[in-house]
Amino acid sequence: MIKAAKRLDTVQEYYFSIKLREVRSLLAAGKPIINMGIGSPDLQPPVKVLEAISNSLGDANAHKYQSYQGLPELRNAIASFYKSKYSVDANPENEILPLMGSKEGIMHISMAFLNEGDKVLIPNPGYPTYTSVTKLVGAEPLFYHLSDEHYWQPNYTKLEKLDLSDVKIMWVNxxxxPTGTNANLETFEKLIAFGKKHNILIINDNPYSFILNDNPISILQVDGAKEVALELNSLSKTFNMAGWRVGMLLGNATYINEVLKVKSNMDSGMFYGIQKGAIEALQLSNDWFTTQNKIYEERRNLVWQLADKLNCTYDKNATGLFVWAKIPEGKKSEEVTDAILYNKDIFITPGTVFGSQGEGYIRFSLCVTSEIIKEAISRFE
Known part of the structure; x- marks a missing residue:
């Protein structure tokens, strides 16, 4: 057998890849599993978006290779979206790069800026892909702890005590x-100042800003942000287009061009029809967000009831597609979620998937219908 590359020794198979195999196995065995673990939207994309992709299939260029930078109309739509929703100006010619999902962007950014031995500040708890990609490119994760006592915001006193000499990138989200905590402009202002002080590229991953949130903001709203910051965004959660793989990266033209060097060697452009659908999505009125959030609000209220059944506590001001709940003192996250899976046939994510600071918490997804959540509640009565 040919031995795998050493870089694979640094990572494990993604938790959800492993656990969902187990869930499928239980389903195949006849178990009535309710999956409240993953954030894959179950709602449909906008009708206009589906019509746009369908209507585009007969266009002359629909099935050809596409530009690595995406259609000019798509970049213009992203620029208009950022201007109207975040009050951010971005030049569609050189400050916007469409991506085949923002997860792709995490790899491309890391390959563009990190050398072996560089260090990367990663939130704990946080999205596991930040860590795995950092390791895959030979860089070193340097975790900064977030906690509920600091409202899941960076603790700059502790950050300044770290050895930051080799830090190249800081991921923020x-x-x-998983906590659903929102940032504010003060958070972003401090992050930009921190990045400038230590010559660190700050990258905000921003796919949840319109879900159950009345105040969507961008790190690029801060004066001077483009000197040291990039922002990833996505249509996956906002427009129920997770499987379409449409993301975007915004920031300084020089940084964007470095990422483009990687991307242009990794793919051959996004499918034309998907770009046409994305353009339509980005032009929708705020009525779309209002309608979606009414559904998610009803579901969240029910998940809070389910969390109450488990004697959990949670923050009612949190936003996003999940409910992050603290389990009773003395219990372990994975022991709790496994017991619920095997005894109640409900899959909930343990907080430890997102780092050591997730111990003592569990995460519920809102990507299930109200009827299914009611069924989950009934299993504890």
Missing amino acids: YPHM
Whole structure:
């Protein structure tokens, strides 16, 4: 057998890849599993978006290779979206790069800026892909702890005590996944100042800002942000287009061009029809967000009832596609979620998937219908 590359020794198979195999196995065995673990939207994309992709299939260029930078119309739509929703100006010619999902962007950014031995500040708890990609490119994760006592915001006193001499990138993610904590402009202003002080590229991963959130903001709203910051965004959660793989990266033209060097060697452009659908999505009125959030609000209220059944506590001001709940003192996250899976046939994510600071918490997804959540509640009565 040919031995795998050493870089694979640094990572494990993604938790959800492993656990969902187990869930499928239980389903195949006849278990009535309710999956409240993953954030894959179950709602449909906008009708206009589906019509746009369908109507585009007969266009002359629909099935050809596409530009690595995406259609000019798509970049213009992203620029208009950022201007109207975040009050951010971005030049569609050189400050916007469409991506085949923002997860792709995490790899491309890391390959563009990190050398072996560089260090990367990663939130704990946080999205596991930040860590795995950092390791895959030979860089070193340097975790900064977030906690509920600091409202899941960076603790700059502790950050300044770290050895930051080799840090090249800092990942931030607000609204925060998994906790749902929102940022504010003060948070972003401090992050930009921190990045400038230590010559660190700050990257905000921002796919949740319109879900159950009345105040969507961008790190690029801060004066001078483009000197040291990039922002990833996505249509996956906002427009129920997770499987379409449509993301975007915004920031300084020089940084964007470095990422483009990687991307242009990794793919051959996004499918034309998907770009046409994305353009339509980005032009929708605020009525779309209002309608979606009414559904998610009803579901969240029910998940809070389910969390109450488990004697959990939670923050009612949190935003996003999940409910982050603290389990009773003395219990372990994975022991709790496994017991619920095997005894109640409900899959909930243990907080430890997102780092050591997730111990003592569990995460519920809102990507299930109200009827299914009611069924989950009934299993504890």
